[in-house]
Structure formats: C-alpha cells, structure tokens
Amino acid sequence: MTEELYLNDSYIKEFEGKVIKIENNFVILDKTAFYPGGGGLENDIGFLINENGEKINVTEVKRENGEILHKIDSSSLKVGDKVKGIINWDRxxxxxxxxxxxxxxxxxxxxxxxxxxxxxxxxxxxxxxxxxxxxxxxxxxxxxxxxxxxxxxxxxxxxxxxxxxxxxxxxxxxxxxxxxxxxxxxxxxxxxxxxxxxxxxxxxxxxxxxxxxxxxxxxxxxxxxxxxxxxxxx
CATH class of the missing domain: 3.30.980.10 (Threonyl-trna Synthetase; Chain A, domain 2)
Known part of the structure; x- marks a missing residue:
C-alpha cells in the first residue's frame, strides 16, 4: 500500500519515494504526495526525478484496485529505484x-x-x-x-x-x-x-x-x- 502523504499535509510539494511496482506505463510508489483525484476533484500532475537526474513527466494519477497509479512517459525506471516526486503546485x-x-x-x-x-x-x-x-x-x-x-x-x-x-x-x-x-x-x-x-x-x-x-x-x-x-x- 502506498502511504498517502497529502492526507496529513496538503502542502507537501516535493517528496522522496521508492518504486515498488510497475505496470505498463504506470508506476506505484511506496509513498506519494500526488492526489489521485476523487469526489469530483481532478488528480495532480507533475514529474518524477530518478537517481540519474532523469525528469519523468507524470501525466495522470488514479486510484485503481486500492493502488495509486502514476502514469509516466517511457523511462528506465525499475522496481527498487528511488525517485523524487514534484507536483505541479500552481495547479x-x-x-x-x-x-x-x-x-x-x-x-x-x-x-x-x-x-x-x-x-x-x-x-x-x-x-x-x-x-x-x-x-x-x-x-x-x-x-x-x-x-x-x-x-x-x-x-x-x-x-x-x-x-x-x-x-x-x-x-x-x-x-x-x-x-x-x-x-x-x-x-x-x-x-x-x-x-x-x-x-x-x-x-x-x-x-x-x-x-x-x-x-x-x-x-x-x-x-x-x-x-x-x-x-x-x-
């Protein structure tokens, strides 16, 4: 299960997490500040930065079967990688x-x-x-x-x-x-x-x-x- 950081603090703009699962072009992290949408409120977007400094766009975030899925552009991410997540704060x-x-x-x-x-x-x-x-x-x-x-x-x-x-x-x-x-x-x-x-x-x-x-x-x-x-x- 992903720790949902926004539940306790809506003002977290950046966070560090670890990739625990990858399904096609969706990444699941051990923790996230990206809101997956719900109750009529749209989801967050932003990007992830991997350990090599690669910037990976997060174009959609959704909750599915109890998991929070981050849709990303194609990248070299793999399970176990550490990433820095940055949400589009103005949005x-x-x-x-x-x-x-x-x-x-x-x-x-x-x-x-x-x-x-x-x-x-x-x-x-x-x-x-x-x-x-x-x-x-x-x-x-x-x-x-x-x-x-x-x-x-x-x-x-x-x-x-x-x-x-x-x-x-x-x-x-x-x-x-x-x-x-x-x-x-x-x-x-x-x-x-x-x-x-x-x-x-x-x-x-x-x-x-x-x-x-x-x-x-x-x-x-x-x-x-x-x-x-x-x-x-x-």
Missing part, C-alpha cells in the same frame, strides 16, 4: 482553494435550504456544483455569503475519526445519493462553525487563502436541479 493550490470554497458553499446550501450536492467537478480553472434547489437566485446569494465567511480567516482543521463516531455527526456526507464510506477510519475536514465533512482531498489551511469566490454562471439542469459555476481570484 494543485488553485484546486485546494476551490475545494475549500466548495465546502463553504455546500454548507450554506444545506444549512439555509436543506440542499444537497447532486454532482460536481473541480479543475484548476473553475468549479461547478449541482444543487437540488428550485430557485437559481439563491445560488448567487450563497456565493456572496461564502465570501463573507472567507474573509473571516477561519483555520481549516483536518483530523481522523472512527467510522461509528463520524456517523454521529449530522450531515457528515453532503453528496446526495452517496453512501457513507465503509472504511473504519474517516478523514474529517472541519471549518469550525461553518462545515464538517468526511473528505479525502487537499484543502487550504485558512479560508483567507481562498481569495474571492467569483460567480461565473448558473444553469437550470431540470426541475429541482441547478448548476453553479465559480472560480477564485486573484
């Missing part, structure tokens, strides 16, 4: 900002309207979330309220709880149709006084890092389903 950090922003917006939607997320996607450029609400005007209101929360500079907490204890927290899973994960230990992301969710992805340490949440557009995707697009600046 990752924008997604971290958008990811934490999405938690704030989802929390407001649930608290004010009892709305759940019915789908979503986060890329470096923008995020989109679908909510089961009737009136699209409320989404503009939510963005404005989210920006007021961002300005408060609230520290974001990340910790781990046993599944049974986590399930006692109201609305710990805010994605409609999503069953609670079956794993015994849950990673919890909490914005005190605002939101608490089970979540496995990278986040910023403080809401001020988000910057300004900018509404791009709202689409009607059918009865009781509205899609909001937004980004962050600067």
């Amino acid at each position: 990752r950090y924008r997604m971290m900002r958008l990811h934490t922003a999405s938690h704030i917006i989802a929390a407001l939607a649930y608290t004010k309207f009892g709305a759940l997320i019915t789908g979503g996607h986060i890329s470096p450029d923008q995020a989109k979330d679908d909510f089961n609400v009737e009136n699209k005007d409320v989404l503009n209101e939510l963005i404005n309220e989210a920006n007021e929360i961002v300005k408060k500079g609230i520290d974001v907490k990340v910790y781990f709880l046993p599944r049974e204890e986590a399930l006692m927290i109201p609305a710990i899973v805010k994605l409609a149709g999503r069953n609670p994960p079956q794993i015994p230990i849950w990673r919890i992301v909490e914005i005190p006084g605002i939101d608490i969710q089970a979540d496995g992805g990278p986040h910023v340490k403080n809401t001020k890092e988000i910057g300004e949440i900018v509404l791009l557009k709202v689409e009607n995707k059918g009865k009781g389903r509205k899609r909001v697009y937004y980004t962050v600046r600067p």
Whole structure:
C-alpha cells in the first residue's frame, strides 16, 4: 500500500519515494504526495526525478484496485529505484482553494435550504456544483455569503475519526445519493462553525487563502436541479 502523504499535509510539494511496482506505463510508489483525484476533484500532475537526474513527466494519477497509479512517459525506471516526486503546485493550490470554497458553499446550501450536492467537478480553472434547489437566485446569494465567511480567516482543521463516531455527526456526507464510506477510519475536514465533512482531498489551511469566490454562471439542469459555476481570484 502506498502511504498517502497529502492526507496529513496538503502542502507537501516535493517528496522522496521508492518504486515498488510497475505496470505498463504506470508506476506505484511506496509513498506519494500526488492526489489521485476523487469526489469530483481532478488528480495532480507533475514529474518524477530518478537517481540519474532523469525528469519523468507524470501525466495522470488514479486510484485503481486500492493502488495509486502514476502514469509516466517511457523511462528506465525499475522496481527498487528511488525517485523524487514534484507536483505541479500552481495547479494543485488553485484546486485546494476551490475545494475549500466548495465546502463553504455546500454548507450554506444545506444549512439555509436543506440542499444537497447532486454532482460536481473541480479543475484548476473553475468549479461547478449541482444543487437540488428550485430557485437559481439563491445560488448567487450563497456565493456572496461564502465570501463573507472567507474573509473571516477561519483555520481549516483536518483530523481522523472512527467510522461509528463520524456517523454521529449530522450531515457528515453532503453528496446526495452517496453512501457513507465503509472504511473504519474517516478523514474529517472541519471549518469550525461553518462545515464538517468526511473528505479525502487537499484543502487550504485558512479560508483567507481562498481569495474571492467569483460567480461565473448558473444553469437550470431540470426541475429541482441547478448548476453553479465559480472560480477564485486573484
């Protein structure tokens, strides 16, 4: 099993690891800071540097059959080799900002309207979330309220709880149709006084890092389903 460094520290940009398995053009390491994607959040990209100084592009990272696979260009890597991994930090950090922003917006939607997320996607450029609400005007209101929360500079907490204890927290899973994960230990992301969710992805340490949440557009995707697009600046 690969040690997932980002679960404890989303700010690790570089790390050292060892190749433990190679499948075609996918490499499995004993540890990684590359996020494999999930929950609508895109995966990291970057590169590996081998012991000879060769720079190897990592073009895709995914989780498959419990393993984290790093897709690379052809190289001379072999099992046992030590490598230095470097993630594309600018790309990752924008997604971290958008990811934490999405938690704030989802929390407001649930608290004010009892709305759940019915789908979503986060890329470096923008995020989109679908909510089961009737009136699209409320989404503009939510963005404005989210920006007021961002300005408060609230520290974001990340910790781990046993599944049974986590399930006692109201609305710990805010994605409609999503069953609670079956794993015994849950990673919890909490914005005190605002939101608490089970979540496995990278986040910023403080809401001020988000910057300004900018509404791009709202689409009607059918009865009781509205899609909001937004980004962050600067």
